[in-house]
Amino acid sequence: xxxxxxxxxxxxxxxxxxxxxxxxxxxxxxxxxxxxxxxxxxxxxxxxxxxxxxxxxxxxxxxxxxxxxxxxxxxxxxxxxxxxxxxxxxxxxxxxxxxxxxxxxxxxxxxxxxxxxxxxxxxxxxxxxxxxxxxxxxxxxxxxxxxxxxxxxxxxxxxxxxxxxxxxxxxxxxxxxxxxxxxxxxxxxxxxxxxxxxxxxxx
Ligand code: HEC
Ligand code: HEC
Numbered sequence: 001x002x003x004x005x006x007x008x009x010x011x012x013x014x015x016x017x018x019x020x021x022x023x024x025x026x027x028x029x030x031x032x033x034x035x036x037x038x039x040x041x042x043x044x045x046x047x048x049x050x051x052x053x054x055x056x057x058x059x060x061x062x063x064x065x066x067x068x069x070x071x072x073x074x075x076x077x078x079x080x081x082x083x084x085x086x087x088x089x090x091x092x093x094x095x096x097x098x099x100x101x102x103x104x105x106x107x108x109x110x111x112x113x114x115x116x117x118x119x120x121x122x123x124x125x126x127x128x129x130x131x132x133x134x135x136x137x138x139x140x141x142x143x144x145x146x147x148x149x150x151x152x153x154x155x156x157x158x159x160x161x162x163x164x165x166x167x168x169x170x171x172x173x174x175x176x177x178x179x180x181x182x183x184x185x186x187x188x189x190x191x192x193x194x195x196x197x198x199x200x201x202x203x
């Protein structure tokens with residue numbers, strides 16, 4: 001659980017979670033379950049704490065590295081075979097992401113230490129200004145709100161990206177042998193919207 005990383009306002013979340021039934025890390029709560037927090041700032045913080053369960057998941061973090069190399073698996077080890085992000089995130093000449101990562105997930109027929117190779121038409125490393133690895137929940141929160149570091153997006157476009165983007169959608173369909181991110185993309189979209197509407201507060 002990432003809850004332990006959250007300072008300050010997260011205490012509210014802690015108490016709420018303890019009061020309701022024990023929650024599995026696979027669950028993603030609907031924004032409506034935060035409606036009882038009447039203070040806007042506290043509600044916004046609690047909503048971000050919930051949606052951070054998706055953002056901070058290895059399926060997302062593995063492609064948002066702070067150095068030149070994407071990572072793999074839930075332990076986020078360095079990518080094997082060795083690759084670098086290259087000029088545009090799509091790999092180095094002669095060793096492009098697309099050489100191994102095709103348009104769609106590929107399930108292996110042969111035996112290997114992994115069951116499938118992820119695939120998507122836009123498979124590539126997130127730009128360095130969008131690096132998330134090694135950052136706190138609060139840092140990532142401030143970063144995704146900052147148009148200088150989020151690809152020039154307004155909050156509305158940030159919502160659009162998280163709610164609709166088909167590369168983000170891969171997180172719920174990551175291929176055989178890989179754990180999907182919690183909840184659904186619909187719930188993530190609604191959490192982001194409720195977080196924005198309550199003032200987009202960062203922990
Ligand atoms: C295959 C690698 C890959 C995976 C997996 C991936 N991303 Fe990204 N992400 C990128 C790339 C490349 C960009 C830059 C493209 C753009 O801005 O549209 C990006 C940009 C973003 C942005 C906008 C910029 C920012 O940092 O604010 C958000 C938000 C984001 N990703 C969220 C996610 C979430 C949530 C997941 C997991 C469900 C995820 N990403 C999984 C590669 C990836
Ligand atoms: C030479 C082949 C090859 C190249 C080139 C390659 N990959 Fe991979 N990649 C793989 C294989 C095979 C796997 C599956 C291994 C596994 O899951 O243990 C994988 C898995 C991944 C994962 C793990 C997903 C997860 O959440 O566990 C990410 C992220 C990734 N690659 C990103 C990239 C990016 C970005 C590039 C280009 C900069 C790239 N790869 C280039 C072969 C390659």
